[in-house]
Amino acid sequence: MAGADVEAVDLTLLQQILARHKGSRGALIPILQQAQEAYGFLPKQVLVAIASGLGMPLSQIYGVVTFYAQFYLHRRGKHIIRTCDGTACHVRGSAKIIESVEKEIGIRAGQTSSDYEFTYEVVYCLGSCGLSPVAVIDDKVVGRLTPERLVSMVHGLRRPSGAAAAS
Numbered sequence: 001m002a003g004a005d006v007e008a009v010d011l012t013l014l015q016q017i018l019a020r021h022k023g024s025r026g027a028l029i030p031i032l033q034q035a036q037e038a039y040g041f042l043p044k045q046v047l048v049a050i051a052s053g054l055g056m057p058l059s060q061i062y063g064v065v066t067f068y069a070q071f072y073l074h075r076r077g078k079h080i081i082r083t084c085d086g087t088a089c090h091v092r093g094s095a096k097i098i099e100s101v102e103k104e105i106g107i108r109a110g111q112t113s114s115d116y117e118f119t120y121e122v123v124y125c126l127g128s129c130g131l132s133p134v135a136v137i138d139d140k141v142v143g144r145l146t147p148e149r150l151v152s153m154v155h156g157l158r159r160p161s162g163a164a165a166a167s
């Protein structure tokens, strides 16, 4: 599970983002999106600086960040693995896939590995039910999965070259 989000954060990038929006409160969402793109997630120091730059209460910023699923308050893994456990995928064996991924990476769904290599999430329908069971690995949709195939892909991601990833 991610726990080292307390490293010092260089706020130079954020100052550039805030400058582009000239402290406009109406630009909060785009500022948060751009800050997340720059830092990979939204560290507390970044949120504090945004609140200060926009003259808004920090609680209000947190309210927005926690409302939208697109924002992350914790550092995420280099590789994002999402497996589907929606109805179509479930009847075609997603439970075994979830079990095998959790065992292979050593974390539960919703967690990030301590080396920040992987974040694993379970979602409920990826819109590709015809290919069930389905996963998305680093934005690539992979269908007709078996536990063995997914584990082999995770192995591929671990290799320095990442050569066998999501084929």
Ligand code: FES
Residues within 6 Å of the ligand: 084, 085, 086, 087, 088, 089, 090, 124, 125, 126, 127, 128, 129, 130, 132, 133, 134
């Ligand atoms: S239920 Fe898994 S893709 Fe729709």
